[in-house]
Amino acid sequence: MNKSPDRHPPLSPLIRGEWTLIVIASLLxxxxxxxxxxxxxxxxxxxVDIRPEVVFAVADDRPLHIHIESQGIxxxxxxxxxxPRISGFVTETALDDGQRIEEGETILAFDDQEWRYQLSQAExxxxxxxxxxxxxxxxxxxxxxxxxxxxRLVRISTGLADAELALERAQLDLxxxxxxxxxxxxxxxxxxxxTGAYIAxxxxxxxxxxxTRVLIRFDVLESELNRLQRGMVAELTTxxxxxxxxxxxxxxxxxxxxxxxxxxxxxxxxxxxxLRPGMTVEGRIRVESHSGIARVPRSAILERDGGRTLVFKLxxxxxxWIYVDPEYATSDWAIINHDEIAxxxxxxxxxxxxISHLQQVRPRMAGEIVREEVEE
Numbered sequence: 001m002n003k004s005p006d007r008h009p010p011l012s013p014l015i016r017g018e019w020t021l022i023v024i025a026s027l028l029x030x031x032x033x034x035x036x037x038x039x040x041x042x043x044x045x046x047x048v049d050i051r052p053e054v055v056f057a058v059a060d061d062r063p064l065h066i067h068i069e070s071q072g073i074x075x076x077x078x079x080x081x082x083x084p085r086i087s088g089f090v091t092e093t094a095l096d097d098g099q100r101i102e103e104g105e106t107i108l109a110f111d112d113q114e115w116r117y118q119l120s121q122a123e124x125x126x127x128x129x130x131x132x133x134x135x136x137x138x139x140x141x142x143x144x145x146x147x148x149x150x151x152r153l154v155r156i157s158t159g160l161a162d163a164e165l166a167l168e169r170a171q172l173d174l175x176x177x178x179x180x181x182x183x184x185x186x187x188x189x190x191x192x193x194x195t196g197a198y199i200a201x202x203x204x205x206x207x208x209x210x211x212t213r214v215l216i217r218f219d220v221l222e223s224e225l226n227r228l229q230r231g232m233v234a235e236l237t238t239x240x241x242x243x244x245x246x247x248x249x250x251x252x253x254x255x256x257x258x259x260x261x262x263x264x265x266x267x268x269x270x271x272x273x274x275l276r277p278g279m280t281v282e283g284r285i286r287v288e289s290h291s292g293i294a295r296v297p298r299s300a301i302l303e304r305d306g307g308r309t310l311v312f313k314l315x316x317x318x319x320x321w322i323y324v325d326p327e328y329a330t331s332d333w334a335i336i337n338h339d340e341i342a343x344x345x346x347x348x349x350x351x352x353x354x355i356s357h358l359q360q361v362r363p364r365m366a367g368e369i370v371r372e373e374v375e376e
Contacts, residue, residue, distance in 0.1 A: 053362040055350035056314055059294040061343040064328055064335050067235075067284035068227065072218040072266070074279045078183055078210040082107060085176040087201045088114070095193040095206055101181045107208070108193070112177040115170070122163070122170035129163035185210035211277055214270045216246065218283050219261040225251065227287045234266045237282040242274050248285070290328040292335035293342065300347040301326060301334055311341065312348035312355060314363055319348060321357045 082095065088110035094101060101107060136154050155161045189206035193199070216236070220228065232248045246268030255262045266283065268275060275281065300311045301324070309326065312319040324341065326334040341347075348355070349366060 051317075051360050051362045052351065052355060053364055054312075054319070054348050054352050054355060055364050055366055056346045057297050057300065057349045057366045059296045059300075059336075059341065059343055059345045059347055061291075061293070062295050063289045063291045064295055064330065064333050065286050066288040066290070066328070066330060067286050068220060068224045069282070069284040070218040070220055070264075071280055072216040072283050074211075074275045074277050074281060075215045075217065076185075076209045076211040076277045077213040077215060077267075078185070079277075080182065080208050082179065082187075082205045082208060083202060084108060084110070084179060084199055084205070085201055086110065086115070086173060087199065088112075088177065090193060090195050090197045090199060093193045093195060095187060095189045097187065097189040097192070097206075099187045099189075101185060101187060101208065103181055103184045105181050106178055107181055107187070108179040108199075108205070110177040110199070112174060115174040115177050119167075119170040119174050122167040126160075126163040126167045129158055129160040132158040133160040181208060183208070183210050209277060211273060211275070212269075212271055214268050214275050214277070215249065216266045216268065216275075216281060216283060218264045218266065219256075219259065220264050222255045222260045222262060224287075225255070225262040225264075228264060228285060232285050232287075234268075234283050234285045236266070236268065236275075238274060238279065239281070244268055244270075244274060290335050292327050293337045294335070294345070295333050295343075296336055296341070296347055297349050298329060298332055298334050299349040301329075302353065311336075312352050313341070314346040314348065314361075317363060318358055318360050319352075319355060 090108065091111050092106060092109035094105070094107050133155060136158055137151075140154070152161075185208045187206055188209055193205060199205070216234075218234075228248060228251060230248050230251065234246045234248060236244045236246060238244075246266040248264055249267040250265045252263040264285075296311065301309050302311070303309050308323055310321045310323045312321050322338065322340050324336050324338050327337055328335045346363070346365075348361075355361060
């Protein structure tokens with residue numbers, strides 16, 4: 001029987017070795033590619049905290065005060081303009097900005113030589129006229145006239161009446177050579193005056209200000225004006241944050257037609273001179289007070305669809321919403337009378353717009369300083 005020839009003759013040992021090397025190289029390349037494309041992915045740690053951070057504040061039982069608020073300008077209780085009545089050369093001056101002057105002290109003095117000369121001349125003319133008047137009067141008496149009859153005409157005819165007026169005028173002009181402080185205060189002087197300077201009459205040289213008490217004028221809306229009355233206490237805050245109290249001194253009897261406001265004048269003791277004329281201050285006057293179960297920050301109250309209002313109350317690290325209806329509210333506070341809200345409860349006031357009922361949060365108290373750790 002004849003054997004059929006093999007279709008595939010056996011490979012030589014050399015060829016088989018080459019094929020073996022090719023297969024091994026292919027496996028190594030495939031293994032390397034697989035490792036590069038599918039790196040080992042780190043697993044998500046189980047301790048990552050994804051709870052939102054929410055700011056909270058504590059409700060209390062204090063009353064809620066309602067105020068009328070406005071801004072006002074400080075005015076001194078007394079103020080005069082230093083304005084000489086005569087012209088002349090300055091011999092003495094205290095006109096220096098911020099200079100303290102006591103009542104009766106000299107603010108400004110002029111060279112009075114000219115005015116003394118005029119006074120002497122007026123005195124001489126008066127004595128001459130008086131002598132003529134006495135002679136005329138004795139002659140009338142000798143003629144049997146009544147002592148007081150026609151006396152006014154005699155004073156005029158002898159020039160005594162004019163001489164008296166001239167003397168008084170000269171005395172008054174001499175008194176104008178010295179300007180004295182009518183009250184104690186401080187000088188506000190735009191430009192310092194030196195001795196020897198010539199000053200014209202009527203020149204405005206500065207102001208003498210008494211600000212140991214001050215007045216503050218506040219503009220109040222016509223709708224709020226009738227809620228105020230004299231004697232009410234006004235709380236004031238200066239631009240630097242200092243606080244003072246004053247009382248309502250007067251209320252304007254009219255309302256401005258254009259602004260629809262009326263003026264309220266508050267008087268304040270100012271011995272320490274914290275309030276300076278021209279300063280703008282914030283003022284508020286308490287007109288109502290309300291009490292209830294709890295006073296909460298106004299920012300704790302949120303409005304949901306439908307107009308209902310609610311607060312988020314903290315229980316451990318979980319918040320629950322409670323629907324509430326504030327009894328009274330201002331821009332800062334609200335009074336809530338609700339069985340589930342009490343003084344001491346912790347309520348969300350910030351970063352709470354997107355949280356939901358029974359959600360876990362990371363609570364932070366208002367004013368708490370949070371220090372984040374920086375990884376090295």
